[in-house]
Amino acid sequence: MVDYEVMVGNKACAVACKLARVKVAAAFPITPQTSITEYLSELYASGEMPGFEFVNAEGELSAQIIVQAAARVGARSFTCTAGPGLQFMHHPMNDTASGRTPLVMAVVHRGLKSMQPDHSDLMDQSWLGWVHLYVENAQEILDTTIMGYKIGEDARVRLPVAVGYDGYVLSYTAEPVEIPPQDMIDNWLPPYKPPRSLFYDSPEAPIGRGGGDRGGGDPNMAWKIHHGAVEAAESVIKEVTADWAKLTGRSYGNGMIQEYKTEGAEVILTAMGTVAGSASAAVDKLWKDGKKVGLVKIRSFVPFPRKDFQELAGKYSAIGVFDRSIQPGMGGPSYREIKNSLFDTGSYPVVAGFVGGLSGKEVTVNDFVKLGEKTLEFAKAKKADAHPIWV
Amino acid sequence: MIEIRLHGRGGQGAVTASRIIAAAAFEDGRYSQAIPMYGTERRGAPLTAYVRIDNVRVRERELVHTPDYSICFDEFISMNQIIANSLKPGGVVLANTKFKAEELPLAGDIKIATVDATGIALKHLGRPITNTAILGAFAKICPEISMKGVEKAIYKYFPGRIGDMNIAAARASYEQVSELVPAINKEAPKEVVEIVSGGYGALKDVSGWRVFEPVVDEEKCIGCKNCWIYCPEAALEWTANNKPAMISRSCKGCGVCANECPVKAIEMKRVEVKKK
Numbered sequence: 086m087v088d089y090e091v092m093v094g095n096k097a098c099a100v101a102c103k104l105a106r107v108k109v110a111a112a113f114p115i116t117p118q119t120s121i122t123e124y125l126s127e128l129y130a131s132g133e134m135p136g137f138e139f140v141n142a143e144g145e146l147s148a149q150i151i152v153q154a155a156a157r158v159g160a161r162s163f164t165c166t167a168g169p170g171l172q173f174m175h176h177p178m179n180d181t182a183s184g185r186t187p188l189v190m191a192v193v194h195r196g197l198k199s200m201q202p203d204h205s206d207l208m209d210q211s212w213l214g215w216v217h218l219y220v221e222n223a224q225e226i227l228d229t230t231i232m233g234y235k236i237g238e239d240a241r242v243r244l245p246v247a248v249g250y251d252g253y254v255l256s257y258t259a260e261p262v263e264i265p266p267q268d269m270i271d272n273w274l275p276p277y278k279p280p281r282s283l284f285y286d287s288p289e290a291p292i293g294r295g296g297g298d299r300g301g302g303d304p305n306m307a308w309k310i311h312h313g314a315v316e317a318a319e320s321v322i323k324e325v326t327a328d329w330a331k332l333t334g335r336s337y338g339n340g341m342i343q344e345y346k347t348e349g350a351e352v353i354l355t356a357m358g359t360v361a362g363s364a365s366a367a368v369d370k371l372w373k374d375g376k377k378v379g380l381v382k383i384r385s386f387v388p389f390p391r392k393d394f395q396e397l398a399g400k401y402s403a404i405g406v407f408d409r410s411i412q413p414g415m416g417g418p419s420y421r422e423i424k425n426s427l428f429d430t431g432s433y434p435v436v437a438g439f440v441g442g443l444s445g446k447e448v449t450v451n452d453f454v455k456l457g458e459k460t461l462e463f464a465k466a467k468k469a470d471a472h473p474i475w476v
Numbered sequence: 477m478i479e480i481r482l483h484g485r486g487g488q489g490a491v492t493a494s495r496i497i498a499a500a501a502f503e504d505g506r507y508s509q510a511i512p513m514y515g516t517e518r519r520g521a522p523l524t525a526y527v528r529i530d531n532v533r534v535r536e537r538e539l540v541h542t543p544d545y546s547i548c549f550d551e552f553i554s555m556n557q558i559i560a561n562s563l564k565p566g567g568v569v570l571a572n573t574k575f576k577a578e579e580l581p582l583a584g585d586i587k588i589a590t591v592d593a594t595g596i597a598l599k600h601l602g603r604p605i606t607n608t609a610i611l612g613a614f615a616k617i618c619p620e621i622s623m624k625g626v627e628k629a630i631y632k633y634f635p636g637r638i639g640d641m642n643i644a645a646a647r648a649s650y651e652q653v654s655e656l657v658p659a660i661n662k663e664a665p666k667e668v669v670e671i672v673s674g675g676y677g678a679l680k681d682v683s684g685w686r687v688f689e690p691v692v693d694e695e696k697c698i699g700c701k702n703c704w705i706y707c708p709e710a711a712l713e714w715t716a717n718n719k720p721a722m723i724s725r726s727c728k729g730c731g732v733c734a735n736e737c738p739v740k741a742i743e744m745k746r747v748e749v750k751k752k
């Protein structure tokens with residue numbers, strides 16, 4: 086039977102681990118991730134997760150190595166961290182992905198310049214070739230964590246998946262969450278079977294940790310295969326999300342992006358993570374005022390929904406991109422990716438790059454109303470202000 | 477949608493209370509959301525939490541800026557205008573205090589109800605944790621949630637005997653809460669509520685946090701500087717006669733200094749709640 090509970094985001098994450106029958110979790114507590122480790126410890130202590138081991142590691146670097154090793158020998162594994170803890174994990178995270186080790190990691194966003202959330206912590210890891218999913222609410226945490234195992238363990242992907250969600254406003258915020266029954270998840274998510282050899286059953290050349298030496302003489306090979314695997318994740322994310330919608334009735338667009346009131350819109354806004362919730366409330370307000378502004382929530386940052394944006398490009402006269410992070414000197418990451426995606430299409434809507442919500446700065450419904458209005462103005466002028474437009 | 481703001485201190489259970497309200501609304505068949513706002517989690521630090529109740533899933537993920545209701549769990553904070561600021565016109569304040577609603581120094585286009593939640597908590601729980609002790613009062617004055625929903629939600633957070641005790645406290649406050657009285661003073665000062673409680677004490681005035689404050693007996697003090705070293709807020713200054721003295725704006729009243737003093741020269745004295 087489907088159960089409901091009013092729970093915080095971090096609990097939804099721990100409950101998802103239980104439903105996915107995670108066998109090994111290792112983590113080091115860091116605000117605002119800490120209560121995931123507490124909920125997991127409680128589930129361990131209460132015996133609700135038979136066969137589950139929780140390792141309270143002495144640091145994030147060790148936590149990553151523990152789950153990486155556990156996943157390699159066949160245990161479905163989970164870890165979680167935030168902000169500087171994620172940076173401390175960086176080195177072994179590289180091996181987790183290069184060694185094609187599926188596991189799920191919750192990244193409870195904590196910015197790199199304060200304890201409050203922005204997306205700089207996970208953006209900082211975007212070179213490592215993990216799958217990066219950004220989620221909006223507690224229900225989506227639960228759903229996406231379970232989906233993350235199905236995506237990452239798929240033979241076409243076989244990669245670790247990071248599920249990012251904002252600290253405080255989501256990790257500690259309580260809201261009603263639907264808990265699917267255990268047998269439903271058991272039927273949907275088969276037990277994790279690691280490949281017989283991590284290195285030698287790849288249809289192309291084998292890939293190993295460090296990589297270069299196993300490329301059949303081609304030092305490019307390890308990167309080539311890794312790049313292909315991340316790209317292959319796109320269709321798997323779409324399949325799994327559609328499948329999940331059939332199973333639970335909850336849909337998240339096509340998995341890569343989720344559109345809201347884009348039909349008949351003149352311009353669109355984009356947002357990632359929790360701010361997409363406020364943005365959708367703003368879109369309702371804008372339509373009520375006769376302002377035709379749609380919303381595209383970006384769920385997957387790695388791989389980037391390039392094809393989706395190429396399809397969207399011709400339909401709207403302007404795209405107002407909202408980034409909750411900025412790479413100093415380089416700009417907003419989703420702004421850059423969107424512009425990059427559009428170049429080959431030959432249709433050039435005005436693309437405005439808003440940056441805000443940094444270090445926990447609040448982004449309100451009214452802020453998004455203004456961004457929608459600004460994007461309409463840019464569309465009319467056929468030109469946007471220079472990037473970044475600070476919010 | 478109705479929006480609620482809760483004022484309390486770390487340790488009083490205001491965050492749990494916000495979750496109980498959200499769960500109670502959900503038990504009553506509504507959607508809800510409870511957002512806590514606290515920085516570095518410190519016992520005694522003022523914190524706010526927010527609840528939204530709606531008929532559809534709540535998507536707005538920002539703090540509540542113009543609440544319909546404001547609930548205050550702390551007797552000291554109850555004397556401060558911040559609990560009455562930026563409410564919607566005709567908004568309601570529910571304060572934990574021994575004072576009558578008409579005696580509270582609050583201003584604005586608001587209605588006020590009071591209940592002695594600390595007294596109720598001490599009686600039913602034996603501890604001054606006022607969260608459940610104020611929720612019964614809230615169910616009485618707020619038509620958006622039912623007492624039945626509150627009781628069900630309390631059992632979710634406190635199963636068994638502890639739940640029974642907390643429900644007894646909630647029922648007592650349901651009975652004892654005052655009538656809603658319009659604020660006498662209509663002009664609210666245009667003051668913005670401070671919602672970010674991060675950062676450390678040295679930069680902030682934390683004098684309002686103190687329930688107890690350190691008083692140094694200079695006769696007993698041997699000038700060893702233990703208190704000065706251990707104070708987590710650097711809230712003691714060194715006086716010309718080689719004795720420690722409290723820096724009022726920095727001391728949060730934690731009592732570490734009194735605990736560390738080898739000759740018991742520091743006494744923690746209860747600060748009286750007074751009307752301004």
Ligand code: SF4
Nearest residue numbers: 707727728730731733
């Ligand atoms: S009570 Fe003592 S130790 Fe605590 S903040 Fe005040 S002076 Fe410092």
Ligand code: SF4
Nearest residue numbers: 697698700701703737
């Ligand atoms: S610890 Fe006690 S004796 Fe030492 S300086 Fe402080 S008050 Fe004086």
